[in-house]
Amino acid sequence: MTEIKLTPAETLSKEPKKWIASIFVALIALFLMLWSGSALESNSTGGSGLSVAKGIVLGILHPTTDILFTIQSNGVPYLLLETMCIAFLGTLVGAVISIPLAFLGAGNIVPKPVAVLFRVVVMAIRTIPSFVYGLMFIMVTGPGAFAGLLTMSVCSIGMLSKMFIETIEDLDKGILESLSAAGCNTFDKIRYGIIPQLMPSFASTLIYRFDMNLRDATVLGIVGAGGIGAPLIFAMNSYRWNDVGAILLGLVVLVLIVEWFSSRLRTLLMRG
Amino acid sequence: MKRSELGIYDRIFKPYSYTLPNGKKVDEKRSRLPMVLLILLLATIVSGEVTGFRISTLVRRINYFFVMLFDMFPPDWSYMAQVWTPLWDTIKMSLLGSAIGAVLCVPFAVLSSSNLVKQKAVTAFFKFFFSVVRTLPTLVVALIATYVFGLGTLAGTVAIAVFTFAYCGKILYEQIETVDMGSHEALEALGMGRLSAIRYSVWPQVLPSFLSTVLFCFEGNVRYASILGYVGAGGLGLILNEKIGWREYSRVGMILIALFVAVVVIETLSSWLRSKLT
Numbered sequence: 001m002t003e004i005k006l007t008p009a010e011t012l013s014k015e016p017k018k019w020i021a022s023i024f025v026a027l028i029a030l031f032l033m034l035w036s037g038s039a040l041e042s043n044s045t046g047g048s049g050l051s052v053a054k055g056i057v058l059g060i061l062h063p064t065t066d067i068l069f070t071i072q073s074n075g076v077p078y079l080l081l082e083t084m085c086i087a088f089l090g091t092l093v094g095a096v097i098s099i100p101l102a103f104l105g106a107g108n109i110v111p112k113p114v115a116v117l118f119r120v121v122v123m124a125i126r127t128i129p130s131f132v133y134g135l136m137f138i139m140v141t142g143p144g145a146f147a148g149l150l151t152m153s154v155c156s157i158g159m160l161s162k163m164f165i166e167t168i169e170d171l172d173k174g175i176l177e178s179l180s181a182a183g184c185n186t187f188d189k190i191r192y193g194i195i196p197q198l199m200p201s202f203a204s205t206l207i208y209r210f211d212m213n214l215r216d217a218t219v220l221g222i223v224g225a226g227g228i229g230a231p232l233i234f235a236m237n238s239y240r241w242n243d244v245g246a247i248l249l250g251l252v253v254l255v256l257i258v259e260w261f262s263s264r265l266r267t268l269l270m271r272g
Numbered sequence: 273m274k275r276s277e278l279g280i281y282d283r284i285f286k287p288y289s290y291t292l293p294n295g296k297k298v299d300e301k302r303s304r305l306p307m308v309l310l311i312l313l314l315a316t317i318v319s320g321e322v323t324g325f326r327i328s329t330l331v332r333r334i335n336y337f338f339v340m341l342f343d344m345f346p347p348d349w350s351y352m353a354q355v356w357t358p359l360w361d362t363i364k365m366s367l368l369g370s371a372i373g374a375v376l377c378v379p380f381a382v383l384s385s386s387n388l389v390k391q392k393a394v395t396a397f398f399k400f401f402f403s404v405v406r407t408l409p410t411l412v413v414a415l416i417a418t419y420v421f422g423l424g425t426l427a428g429t430v431a432i433a434v435f436t437f438a439y440c441g442k443i444l445y446e447q448i449e450t451v452d453m454g455s456h457e458a459l460e461a462l463g464m465g466r467l468s469a470i471r472y473s474v475w476p477q478v479l480p481s482f483l484s485t486v487l488f489c490f491e492g493n494v495r496y497a498s499i500l501g502y503v504g505a506g507g508l509g510l511i512l513n514e515k516i517g518w519r520e521y522s523r524v525g526m527i528l529i530a531l532f533v534a535v536v537v538i539e540t541l542s543s544w545l546r547s548k549l550t
Contacts, residue, residue: 036364085319145323218409255407
């Protein structure tokens with residue numbers, strides 16, 4: 001029997017030789033990067049980029065304190081409250097729309113072709129960018145928070161139904177069979193067999209989506225659909241970087257707090 | 273059950289008591305559901321007031337939503353010739369942005385994993401840094417990037433890179449923290465340096481799931497990149513915004529169909545790649 005040497009260098013030299021595959025993958029990656037680099041173009045601002053960046057950073061680091069602490073309707077606290085309300089109701093309305101869509105898209109509830117059809121519908125809903133929805137809903141409700149809410153809800157449908165479908169397809173049907181064996185009717189089966197299985201996961205998805213909606217709420221502002229986005233974009237377009245700093249500070253702090261709460265709630269839900 | 277085990281909620285609403293056939297007493301805590309429902313109801317009412325939610329307006333005017341949607345059909349197929357360039361721009365922007373962000377986040381993710389870096393302060397600082405970057409709205413980053421780098425796809429690429437950096441970085445350090453450290457310790461015991469020990473023990477463990485995260489992020493970025501044009505950061509959003517402004521909805525429909533097909537193709541490709549990875 002040959003002696004086994006255990007110095008790292010010798011052990012490593014016995015590593016399988018995969019260099020051809022590695023070079024191949026690296027070449028593909030390099031090619032893709034070069035190819036996508038060809039699209040890079042910018043109408044240069046004449047080399048003043050660095051000074052602009054410096055001005056922006058300095059402005060953001062010195063936020064205006066008087067809009068940060070007023071409770072008027074143009075102050076940061078009220079705008080944050082409005083944004084939270086939009087995100088909350090948006091998530092709720094989105095859930096109301098996506099639950100039926102999810103049941104219709106789950107392969108174990110409806111026949112396969114129907115499920116595929118509804119998944120394509122959900123995908124199509126998800127593809128339209130949020131500001132297009134924003135503009136459509138402004139025609140329904142006029143500019144303001146209501147339009148923002150409806151936009152949020154439609155934008156939530158994509159992810160919510162996708163996650164809901166996964167949960168529904170993981171349903172344990174054995175429980176339902178044992179319930180019918182014990183003599184339960186359909187209503188009892190839904191109450192004691194289906195809802196307890198779906199609830200924790202659904203709630204966790206909803207909390208996560210609320211978190212995301214809060215973060216995405218700035219997109220709505222650009223089309224005038226309420227929330228903190230519009231003042232933020234206005235401030236940026238008129239180079240009021242101190243106000244931008246104040247609004248961003250408020251938003252970042254709020255999102256961090258909500259994220260902390262939501263991750264705690266979700267771990268609680270997962271542990272049952 | 274001891275008194276101290278009961279939270280404030282259980283002290284207000286006393287638990288049910290059952291007496292079992294063998295004479296033992298058990299308590300069942302009251303369900304939290306009514307409290308949760310009450311909070312949700314209150315939040316709904318408050319949000320309804322603040323946002324001016326009116327179901328009557330919605331029912332009466334919902335048809336206006338479909339006006340624009342129906343105007344998009346039939347789409348203007350001849351316009352497709354001019355959609356190709358921005359569409360490829362969008363895809364290239366998200367590809368390059370995702371790649372840059374993914375490469376940049378690796379050192380930062382290593383610095384924020386508590387099992388590789390023993391100093392608590394360092395990991396806490398980098399974790400906080402990731403959270404703050406993640407809260408910055410992508411659109412704001414894109415807008416700032418257009419001021420710094422000028423209008424065009426470069427600004428969009430930077431915005432996507434920043435978003436990918438924060439998203440993939442967070443997932444990567446969470447994965448690094450859950451790897452099996454046994455092989456790392458074994459390699460260090462053999463006399464390997466820290467970096468090469470990480471290279472040969474931690475890196476192979478996280479690489480497949482990291483690549484799959486990056487691919488997933490790339491999928492999302494293609495969809496997101498179409499918004500960035502709205503602030504002048506290049507790609508499909510630019511012409512989308514323009515055509516909506518001019519009310520040429522049949523062309524808007526064409527752009528959206530092109531985007532839909534591109535997203536479906538990319539998602540299929542990437543989910544196939546991801547199924548190979550894991």
